[in-house]
Amino acid sequence: MNASWSRFNVTSIVLGFAFLYLPIVLLIVFSFNESKLVTVWGGFSTKWYVSLFHNQGLMDATWVTARVGVISATVATVLGTLAALTLTRYTRFRGRVLFSGMVFAPLVMPEVITGLSLLLLFVAVGLDRGFFTVTLAHITLTMCFVAVVVQSRLVSFDRSLEEAAMDLGATPAKTFFQITLPVILPAIVSGWMLAFTLSLDDLVIASFTSGPGATTLPMKIYSQVRLGVTPEINAACTILIAVVAVGVIIASIANKRREVQRQLDEQAAQRG
Amino acid sequence: MSNIAVADAAAPSAAAKPFLTRLGAGFVNRLVIIVPYLWLLFFFLIPFVIVFKISLSQTAIAMPPYTPVLDFSNGVSGFFARFRDLNFDNYIWLTQDALYFKAYITSLIIAAISTVLTLLVGYPIAYGMARAPATIRPTLLMLVILPFWTSFLIRVYAWIGILKPEGLLNQLLLSLHIINQPLVILNTYTAIFIGIVYSYLPFMVLPLYSSLEKMDYSLIEAAKDLGCPPTAAFWKITFPLSLPGVIAGCLLVFIPAVGEFVIPDLLGGSSTLMIGKTLWNEFFANRDWPVSSAVAVILLLLLTVPIMLFQQAQAKAQEQGK
Amino acid sequence: MKSLGSIRRDFAPWNDPNAKPYIQFDNVTKKFGDFTAVNNLSLTIFEREFFALLGASGCGKSTLLRMLAGFEEPTAGRILLDGQDLRGIPPYRRPVNMMFQSYALFPHMTVENNIAFGLKQEGMPKPDIEKRVAEMLKLVKLEQFAKRKPHQLSGGQRQRVALARSVAKRPKVLLLDEPLGALDKKLREETQFELMDLQQELGLTFVVVTHDQEEAMTMADRIAIMDKGEVMQVATPAEVYEAPASRFVAHFVGNVNMFEGKVAERSANTTRITGATGAQIVVDNAADTSKGADIVFAIRPEKIKVSSKKPADAVNALEGEVYDVAYLGDMTVYHIKLDDGQIVRASALNAARVTEDPLTWNDRAWVSFRPDAGVVLAR
Numbered sequence: 019m020n021a022s023w024s025r026f027n028v029t030s031i032v033l034g035f036a037f038l039y040l041p042i043v044l045l046i047v048f049s050f051n052e053s054k055l056v057t058v059w060g061g062f063s064t065k066w067y068v069s070l071f072h073n074q075g076l077m078d079a080t081w082v083t084a085r086v087g088v089i090s091a092t093v094a095t096v097l098g099t100l101a102a103l104t105l106t107r108y109t110r111f112r113g114r115v116l117f118s119g120m121v122f123a124p125l126v127m128p129e130v131i132t133g134l135s136l137l138l139l140f141v142a143v144g145l146d147r148g149f150f151t152v153t154l155a156h157i158t159l160t161m162c163f164v165a166v167v168v169q170s171r172l173v174s175f176d177r178s179l180e181e182a183a184m185d186l187g188a189t190p191a192k193t194f195f196q197i198t199l200p201v202i203l204p205a206i207v208s209g210w211m212l213a214f215t216l217s218l219d220d221l222v223i224a225s226f227t228s229g230p231g232a233t234t235l236p237m238k239i240y241s242q243v244r245l246g247v248t249p250e251i252n253a254a255c256t257i258l259i260a261v262v263a264v265g266v267i268i269a270s271i272a273n274k275r276r277e278v279q280r281q282l283d284e285q286a287a288q289r290g
Numbered sequence: 291m292s293n294i295a296v297a298d299a300a301a302p303s304a305a306a307k308p309f310l311t312r313l314g315a316g317f318v319n320r321l322v323i324i325v326p327y328l329w330l331l332f333f334f335l336i337p338f339v340i341v342f343k344i345s346l347s348q349t350a351i352a353m354p355p356y357t358p359v360l361d362f363s364n365g366v367s368g369f370f371a372r373f374r375d376l377n378f379d380n381y382i383w384l385t386q387d388a389l390y391f392k393a394y395i396t397s398l399i400i401a402a403i404s405t406v407l408t409l410l411v412g413y414p415i416a417y418g419m420a421r422a423p424a425t426i427r428p429t430l431l432m433l434v435i436l437p438f439w440t441s442f443l444i445r446v447y448a449w450i451g452i453l454k455p456e457g458l459l460n461q462l463l464l465s466l467h468i469i470n471q472p473l474v475i476l477n478t479y480t481a482i483f484i485g486i487v488y489s490y491l492p493f494m495v496l497p498l499y500s501s502l503e504k505m506d507y508s509l510i511e512a513a514k515d516l517g518c519p520p521t522a523a524f525w526k527i528t529f530p531l532s533l534p535g536v537i538a539g540c541l542l543v544f545i546p547a548v549g550e551f552v553i554p555d556l557l558g559g560s561s562t563l564m565i566g567k568t569l570w571n572e573f574f575a576n577r578d579w580p581v582s583s584a585v586a587v588i589l590l591l592l593l594t595v596p597i598m599l600f601q602q603a604q605a606k607a608q609e610q611g612k
Numbered sequence: 613m614k615s616l617g618s619i620r621r622d623f624a625p626w627n628d629p630n631a632k633p634y635i636q637f638d639n640v641t642k643k644f645g646d647f648t649a650v651n652n653l654s655l656t657i658f659e660r661e662f663f664a665l666l667g668a669s670g671c672g673k674s675t676l677l678r679m680l681a682g683f684e685e686p687t688a689g690r691i692l693l694d695g696q697d698l699r700g701i702p703p704y705r706r707p708v709n710m711m712f713q714s715y716a717l718f719p720h721m722t723v724e725n726n727i728a729f730g731l732k733q734e735g736m737p738k739p740d741i742e743k744r745v746a747e748m749l750k751l752v753k754l755e756q757f758a759k760r761k762p763h764q765l766s767g768g769q770r771q772r773v774a775l776a777r778s779v780a781k782r783p784k785v786l787l788l789d790e791p792l793g794a795l796d797k798k799l800r801e802e803t804q805f806e807l808m809d810l811q812q813e814l815g816l817t818f819v820v821v822t823h824d825q826e827e828a829m830t831m832a833d834r835i836a837i838m839d840k841g842e843v844m845q846v847a848t849p850a851e852v853y854e855a856p857a858s859r860f861v862a863h864f865v866g867n868v869n870m871f872e873g874k875v876a877e878r879s880a881n882t883t884r885i886t887g888a889t890g891a892q893i894v895v896d897n898a899a900d901t902s903k904g905a906d907i908v909f910a911i912r913p914e915k916i917k918v919s920s921k922k923p924a925d926a927v928n929a930l931e932g933e934v935y936d937v938a939y940l941g942d943m944t945v946y947h948i949k950l951d952d953g954q955i956v957r958a959s960a961l962n963a964a965r966v967t968e969d970p971l972t973w974n975d976r977a978w979v980s981f982r983p984d985a986g987v988v989l990a991r
Contacts, residue, residue, distance in 0.1 A: 027421050123601065158334060165326075185703050
């Protein structure tokens with residue numbers, strides 16, 4: 019392997035990651051710009067962060083987004099896990115093809131279509147657009163992502179664990195809660211995190227399905243971006259990036275630690 | 291190996307069935323299927339039916355701004371009486387106005403070109419990652435996934451500051467005396483390409499990486515051993531074996547890119563034309579719900595084939611996972 | 613009396629017409645779609661027996677075990693355990709426990725909790741559970757590993773946890789699916805004896821599935837040899853080896869030479885066979901052969917003597933030349949090409965350190981064997 023990790027490979031990785039990260043780094047750097055002009059460096063300052071916290075509209079939107087995110091991610095995780103169980107465990111039932119189609123299609127469906135169709139549904143059934151409808155829309159979108167994440171874990175799940183539990187006298191319900199659920203829990207947790215960030219991130223579907231009083235953070239940012247680039251938005255974005263990055267990095271370091279510990283344990287077990 | 295595997299291969303469903311009949315004695319069992327099924331039926335499938343229905347109705351100055359058709363409020367006879375109200379005016383309107391036709395075609399072309407560009411940028415990255423020492427591969431993988439977790443909107447927004455006429459790119463190029471005049475990139479199709487490639491790159495790299503990483507490197511060594519030079523070995527061995535990843539990555543980029551709204555809106559400006567933006571404007575600016583529904587229906591029809599291809603690829607991957 | 617009996621001389625309930633069968637498969641068939649995994653199979657297993665199901669992968673042996681555990685229901689036929697029909701009884705209500713091929717240790721539980729899992733399901737009082745777990749840990753010599761998780765154990769230790777877990781509930785029957793399959797050769801041999809001791813100690817009925825004939829021969833009281841969902845022979849290891857019921861069994865267990873031929877003559881005690889290529893073989897009378905019948909004479913390599921000169925007193929002696937010689941340390945294997953073209957495999961124990969004038973490639977050689985050295989099988 020190493021022999022083939024040539025200069026070409028290293029170069030393409032370095033350039034690729036530069037492309038991926040440079041815009042974000044620049045955005046963060048200019049959030050600390052003293053100057054009002056985003057693209058001209060005028061010295062270091064944190065004043066935009068201060069003004070951010072005095073921007074009531076932005077604060078309200080943040081609160082709405084956080085609530086939508088937590089509620090929709092939680093419901094989506096339950097539904098998505100059920101959908102994943104259905105996909106992996108129930109290989110024969112009427113309408114299975116339709117079901118798997120409905121799980122996979124939202125992953126690639128252009129957001130404008132999903133957003134429009136959900137809005138028309140809410141209008142048709144007479145639901146007032148607002149916090150509730152955005153949450154419903156986000157559940158629908160993100161449960162499919164949760165389903166895919168959990169499903170990929172279930173596919174590699176050793177079914178003999180469940181058989182062993184039942185063989186030892188555990189009823190199917192007990193088997194599910196004592197064996198299956200704990201074993202796939204990491205996948206469920208990362209499904210939740212994915213659902214939460216997707217909800218946090220969504221502009222298009224929220225724009226369609228939200229109503230007055232339920233403006234989410236991306237909607238707020240979008241309306242300000244249309245008016246022009248300002249360091250204040252840079253600051254808001256930086257905070258968002260920081261929150262997500264810290265979450266993801268902590269999660270993956272914890273994961274990595276567990277993995278390393280596990281490997282050490284296994285090596286130790288082999289020796290003695 | 292025991293014969294369980296053989297039995298499974300012969301009839302996977304038969305092997306699973308006795309387990310199911312026991313798991314929760316039927317009712318709970320059915321609940322597991324029914325709850326997500328009904329949810330998706332109600333919030334995913336039925337909305338499309340409604341979109342289709344509204345695309346066939348008239349615009350009205352009211353709230354909601356359309357005249358309903360196929361309404362059951364007048365009983366079944368009323369339902370059938372309304373059939374003559376059905377009209378395809380909105381679709382005829384779409385064909386008569388060259389703007390819509392152009393928007394569909396441009397969107398497909400832009401999505402196709404961006405997909406190819408994303409593949410060209412993403413392949414070397416994925417290849418380099420797959421050939422990296424096993425110890426740093428997880429870190430590289432995390433670095434590719436990380437931008438995906440940060441907001442799409444923010445990542446697109448970041449490019450505005452770079453591509454603006456007085457933006458960072460032009461400042462850099464001017465100060466290096468590579469150009470004398472600021473380049474006009476923002477509000478052109480070039481900006482849209484950059485935006486799509488940038489935003490969708492992880493979707494391309496991940497499937498590519500997973501198919502390249504699975505590949506046994508001794509295959510390349512065998513090819514070389516049999517007298518195949520490295521470039522030929524790449525095209526004859528590596529690339530064909532990575533095709534599932536290529537296809538999955540291309541579909542993951544192409545389908546959403548066709549209907550993309552945020553990128554053409556923020557980076558493309560008013561002079562560029564893409565169907566997602568058109569739909570958005572019909573809906574929010576013109577408040578013409580029936581026409582925007584018709585736009586959505588046709589967009590969906592255009593994407594039917596790629597979406598079905600994607601589902602097949604997913605189902606296949608699911609099978610192989612077992 | 614010559615014997616092909618059990619090693620445990622006092623234990624042979626299958627020869628006792630009054631013995632009550634403990635596990636009974638009555639005309640059991642199991643289909644998966646179009647695939648017939650088990651085909652109209654009947655079998656009885658006795659209490660405290662160590663019973664092995666031996667066969668190649670896909671022969672239906674695991675399906676049989678899984679039907680006994682309750683993971684599969686027979687398509688037709690019935691399974692009785694201690695007189696009770698098991699149909700419809702879910703696995704968690706059967707007095708049967710299984711040790712899985714993959715061990716199926718719960719990865720999120722400690723060794724202790726893995727072993728206690730089945731007892732907790734029973735609702736056993738906590739002090740009793742603790743006592744039983746300690747007892748089990750002692751039995752498998754893992755006392756100091758109680759708090760570890762499965763991934764912190766070596767393969768052999770995991771195997772012992774799986775074993776302890778499956779016997780903790782004192783099941784009526786213990787089912788073992790390839791119990792030693794994941795262990796390396798040396799450990800496997802040790803563990804075979806441990807399993808036998810354990811079975812004696814606990815007085816349980818063991819049903820073990822294996823594809824390894826040596827394993828089955830070592831451990832089992834009786835072996836059922838399976839092929840394509842059917843039982844080919846049920847017998848003690850010695851019977852299976854020395855008196856295989858069919859060509860399949862003879863081939864499946866150990867090495868064998870086969871001479872195809874016809875019964876030429878039957879006298880009071882002996883039968884003369886004319887081989888397809890003309891060789892004359894005299895054997896002890898086989899019960900169900902008649903003159904002119906097409907038969908196969910099967911003989912194990914170690915029953916054949918190889919010599920450079922024709923042995924004076926041999927009833928059966930065939931001439932040929934040495935085609936191949938393999939020195940294996942404890943024995944030497946010869947392939948002798950007879951003058952009629954057939955190749956015979958013979959093995960000789962290297963009882964002495966040095967052999968004078970050993971046979972080598974292309975030497976003329978004689979193979980000889982006694983009339984009772986092989987068996988006559990239907991073709």
